[in-house]
Amino acid sequence: MRVSVPIVGAALLLTGGAAAGLRGQTPTTFIVESPTMTTGTFMPRDYSPDGRNLSPPLSWRGLPVGTRQLAVISQDYGAGRPPPWVHWIIYNIPASAQGLPEGIPFDPDHPMPTEITGAIQGNNGWGLAAYRGPAPPAGSVHHYHFAVFALDEELDLPPGLDRGELLQAIDGHVIGQGDMVTLYERQPMNELLR
Amino acid sequence: MTDSKGPRPAISRRDLLRTAGAAGAAALIPDAVGGVTKESPATSARAAAGEEQAGGLLSSDTAPLLAGPLTNLTASETEILSAMVDRLIPSDKLGPGALDAGVLQYIDRALSEAESDSAEVYRSGLAALDTYSRYTRGGPFIDLSTIDQDSVLIDVQLGVATGAGVGFVGSSGSFFNMVKSHTWQGMFGDPKYGGNVNFAGWDLIDYPGVRLGVSAEDQRSLEADQLDPVRRSAYDFSLFE
Numbered sequence: 223m224r225v226s227v228p229i230v231g232a233a234l235l236l237t238g239g240a241a242a243g244l245r246g247q248t249p250t251t252f253i254v255e256s257p258t259m260t261t262g263t264f265m266p267r268d269y270s271p272d273g274r275n276l277s278p279p280l281s282w283r284g285l286p287v288g289t290r291q292l293a294v295i296s297q298d299y300g301a302g303r304p305p306p307w308v309h310w311i312i313y314n315i316p317a318s319a320q321g322l323p324e325g326i327p328f329d330p331d332h333p334m335p336t337e338i339t340g341a342i343q344g345n346n347g348w349g350l351a352a353y354r355g356p357a358p359p360a361g362s363v364h365h366y367h368f369a370v371f372a373l374d375e376e377l378d379l380p381p382g383l384d385r386g387e388l389l390q391a392i393d394g395h396v397i398g399q400g401d402m403v404t405l406y407e408r409q410p411m412n413e414l415l416r
Numbered sequence: 417m418t419d420s421k422g423p424r425p426a427i428s429r430r431d432l433l434r435t436a437g438a439a440g441a442a443a444l445i446p447d448a449v450g451g452v453t454k455e456s457p458a459t460s461a462r463a464a465a466g467e468e469q470a471g472g473l474l475s476s477d478t479a480p481l482l483a484g485p486l487t488n489l490t491a492s493e494t495e496i497l498s499a500m501v502d503r504l505i506p507s508d509k510l511g512p513g514a515l516d517a518g519v520l521q522y523i524d525r526a527l528s529e530a531e532s533d534s535a536e537v538y539r540s541g542l543a544a545l546d547t548y549s550r551y552t553r554g555g556p557f558i559d560l561s562t563i564d565q566d567s568v569l570i571d572v573q574l575g576v577a578t579g580a581g582v583g584f585v586g587s588s589g590s591f592f593n594m595v596k597s598h599t600w601q602g603m604f605g606d607p608k609y610g611g612n613v614n615f616a617g618w619d620l621i622d623y624p625g626v627r628l629g630v631s632a633e634d635q636r637s638l639e640a641d642q643l644d645p646v647r648r649s650a651y652d653f654s655l656f657e
Contacts, residue, residue, distance in 0.1 A: 271552065271571040271574075271576040271577060272551075272552060273552050274552065274553060274564070274567065275552070275567055275570075275571060327563075328566070328567065328570070329563070329566065332563075348574050350570070350574075352570075354570070354571075354574065354576070357574075357576035357578075408578075410581060
């Protein structure tokens with residue numbers, strides 16, 4: 223399915239152009255959503271260190287035919303030297319998964335949820351194989367992308383990949399890509415009441 | 417950022433601990449932390465043989481584990497520190513953790529001696545840790561599940577446990593690193609300083625113990641992973657008195 227060039231161009235821009243499609247073909251786009259977040263709005267604080275810092279739930283639909291596996295990168299293009307700052311990497315996601323549940327374990331001794339058995343978390347910008355949510359400087363609003371890649375092959379990637387290594391590994395295998403963007407601004411602790 | 421190529425199996429916190437390196441761990445004691453070497457009769461034939469080699473010196477007693485608040489912290493502060501230290505090195509199938517190894521005792525002694533300047537940092541940091549837990553996880557740190565405690569400590573370690581009203585002086589990461597360093601020292605340092613009770617830390621990383629000499633047979637045994645550890649303080653040897 224062909225899509226308009228500006229949309230695909232923006233999607234490739236989000237990955238720095240590193241995740242090329244299959245045999246030079248332009249990846250298709252698909253929908254990425256969340257039951258608890260809305261694109262273009264502020265994410266709940268429980269997905270940040272102002273709250274429980276859980277990984278947010280994601281869902282996707284309209285995956286391209288031939289999708290055999292998925293990978294997700296959550297990143298902030300307004301942070302990092304150089305940008306983006308990576309908050310989360312998870313890959314080897316089975317194609318049967320319709321999304322990611324909330325609260326993926328950060329302890330490697332805890333198994334992945336059944337629906338994403340086999341998935342592995344790579345190293346984020348802090349070097350942790352886990353999700354760690356937004357922590358922008360006080361008073362600034364940042365944008366957080368949740369980029370999902372549909373791959374044409376079960377790549378069986380090793381643990382511990384960072385963003386660059388993951389993009390290199392999936393290069394040439396991306397047949398589709400979707401993205402969801404949310405916002406966050408840190409909340410002063412003395413204004414958080416439970 | 418790229419690392420070396422090839423598979424990198426996921427490793428747990430305890431796995432990292434076991435490969436930390438015995439020599440480095442045993443050396444993590446500040447010179448100014450004092451203490452009195454306790455003596456007791458040898459407990460095994462191997463220890464007796466080691467005594468002869470070492471000139472007839474006796475092995476150290478294991479200091480009694482802490483019962484009650486620390487000298488330098490309140491009961492509440494001790495509870496929070498205890499919970500934090502227990503998450504840094506928990507007791508599990510690999511062996512005793514930091515609490516069983518007397519790490520709190522080590523920290524208390526350090527706060528009374530070489531680290532006395534850090535006592536207030538501990539107090540404010542522990543209070544901030546608890547405030548952060550209450551605000552973000554809905555309860556005091558000691559009442560959280562171990563998963564939530566670990567999540568809190570990750571945020572503290574990364575320096576993101578900030579925000580007006582939390583109370584960390586500077587970065588929360590500085591506080592975390594201080595407690596972690598003292599926990600490592602108390603776990604893996606010489607028992608003379610109050611920690612590493614029953615040599616739990618040295619056993620965890622398979623440190624063979626202090627020896628004044630290593631024979632060829634010792635070396636072969638070490639390489640075959642069959643060398644019996646020498647369980648005594650370095651200060652039991654007259655050379656280090």
